Amino acid sequence: MSDAIKKFTDLEADLENELENFAEEPEISSPDEEFEDDGENEKVSGWSYFTDLVFNVIIIFGLAWFIRMMIVSPFYVDGQSMVPTLEHNDFLIVDKLSYHFRDPQRGEVVIVRPPDHPDIFYVKRVIGLPGETIEFVDGKIRIKNDEHSAGFLLPEDYLNTENLGHTYLPSHQNQRFYIPEKRYFLIGDNRNHSSDSRAWQQLHPENGGTVPRKMIVGRAAARFWIPEKIFWKLGLPHFQIVSGSDYELSQK
Numbered sequence: 195m196s197d198a199i200k201k202f203t204d205l206e207a208d209l210e211n212e213l214e215n216f217a218e219e220p221e222i223s224s225p226d227e228e229f230e231d232d233g234e235n236e237k238v239s240g241w242s243y244f245t246d247l248v249f250n251v252i253i254i255f256g257l258a259w260f261i262r263m264m265i266v267s268p269f270y271v272d273g274q275s276m277v278p279t280l281e282h283n284d285f286l287i288v289d290k291l292s293y294h295f296r297d298p299q300r301g302e303v304v305i306v307r308p309p310d311h312p313d314i315f316y317v318k319r320v321i322g323l324p325g326e327t328i329e330f331v332d333g334k335i336r337i338k339n340d341e342h343s344a345g346f347l348l349p350e351d352y353l354n355t356e357n358l359g360h361t362y363l364p365s366h367q368n369q370r371f372y373i374p375e376k377r378y379f380l381i382g383d384n385r386n387h388s389s390d391s392r393a394w395q396q397l398h399p400e401n402g403g404t405v406p407r408k409m410i411v412g413r414a415a416a417r418f419w420i421p422e423k424i425f426w427k428l429g430l431p432h433f434q435i436v437s438g439s440d441y442e443l444s445q446k
Contacts, residue, residue: 267412269305269315275388276317278354279303284419286317290412297324297407298378301352303414306380306405309394315411318390321348322371322379322404329370330392333359357385363392371395371402379404 271284288305298304298320308316321335322328329336329345338345350358361381363369373379379402382388395403
């Protein structure tokens with residue numbers, strides 16, 4: 195009997211609790227409060243969009259800068275010093291990445307900042323390597339190094355008949371130069387119309403006109419041609435100018 199009374203008492207207490215909950219009025223927010231909340235959300239959403247936009251622009255420009263400075267860059271050839279390999283108005287894609295992992299090799303066409311004008315770019319071919327001796331003999335080039343102590347005549351299949359066998363110093367005298375470590379001897383393919391290590395040795399006889407490794411920007415990886423009208427529509431500022439600095443050796 196006591197159990198029945200206890201269950202009835204518990205049931206009565208539960209019923210009173212339900213009635214109290216039902217009697218409580220729910221909180222209702224005013225329309226003005228809801229409008230104010232929406233305004234705050236719009237402000238936060240707009241600011242978030244702006245910061246995301248700025249962040250994405252910074253990332254895009256950062257990637258573009260990194261690619262151009264460290265990986266590849268477009269160049270526009272101005273001059274005749276690398277004829278016939280490169281013609282005036284040719285366009286180059288220059289690989290800057292490779293030389294972060296290896297040194298320039300003989301025969302590669304490279305973009306370089308010359309010692310007489312370090313604020314501009316030249317395009318030349320690597321002829322002599324660090325630690326070698328380069329000798330100019332009757333219009334030909336002889337290279338001496340550890341592997342060829344007696345020296346060997348440099349084969350230059352990339353030259354045309356006008357330049358093959360006609361590589362002279364400005365003085366037209368036979369002469370040899372030692373190439374210091376971490377320096378390179380560079381020459382243009384149009385031998386009688388190129389300002390290169392042969393001319394620079396007159397300005398810098400202490401290093402034989404060689405160029406330090408750090409002044410070599412990259413190697414010419416690809417060449418292409420764009421019609422002049424289309425080129426100007428693209429806009430010259432998109433391309434760095436690389437010159438051969440046409441140079442008449444016979445007049446020096």
